[in-house]
Amino acid sequence: MKSLKFLIILPALFLSNLFAQATILNTIAADPESGIYLTAADYKNNQLHLAGNLSTNNKLRLNDFLGSRTLTISHKGQNHEFSKDSIYGYRDKAGNDYRLYKSYSTPYKILENGKIVIYEIKQPGHKQNGFKPLVCYYFSEGADGEIYLLSLDNLKKSFKDQPAFDSIDANFQTDYDLIKYDNYHHMFRINRVLAKL
Structure with a gap:
């Protein structure tokens, strides 16, 4: 035994x-690189400013305490400070890209860059939902477009004079349908539909 x-x-x-x-x-x-994107073009071309990996020990501080409008990146032992409204966004040590937009206090995590760019923001939960984080989804047309809440109404307004309007209307009935992921094609279903146009 x-x-x-x-x-x-x-x-x-x-x-x-x-x-x-x-x-x-x-x-x-x-070992993904981290750093900042100065412009939307830098993000599109994957050009990080002050890029570094674990060996260069990049440290990024958003300085969110009391709504600071600056961001600090420690690169090779030197601190570099940027006004949040003067840069496009950043990549963290985990390889996630974020866009800074308007209020600059809440970074928008970029989930997918397709026909539309899809973002998410996680906020702390509350007692009513068991303290689970609340996730809100947003979108923009292009990396430098205005950011809107990802909803059928907002998408239809954005594409009202384009052929995409009819495809959105035919394929999506609720706001929840817009965040469904196509595991076979490895993309959000909305970007899959829009890519066919």
Whole structure:
């Protein structure tokens, strides 16, 4: 009986060790750059200013305490401060891109850059929803377009004189339909529909 347990435990230990090694290798191989985008064109061309990875130890501080309008990036030991209204956005150490827009106090996380750019903002939850974060979705036409709440009404207003209006009307019935993800094509369904036009 003891040898049977040993035969079961030994392969499990071996597989868990392989999994741990693969995770470490993936972490080392996937060392995304962080930095700031000065303009929308920089974002479109993937050109980061003060780019760095884990080895350069970039540190980004949004200075959100008391609504500060500045952002500080520590790059190779030197601090660089920027007015939030003078840059487009930034990429964090996890490789997520964010756009700063109008109030500059809330960064818009860029989820997808397709026919429309889709963003999200997470806000702290409250007692009524069990303190789960509240997620709101937004969109813009192009990387430098005005940002609007992602809703059927707003999309239809944006595309009212274009062929996309009829496709939106035919394919989406609720605001919730707009945030559905197409796992096969690896994109939001709304961008998949708009890409066909």
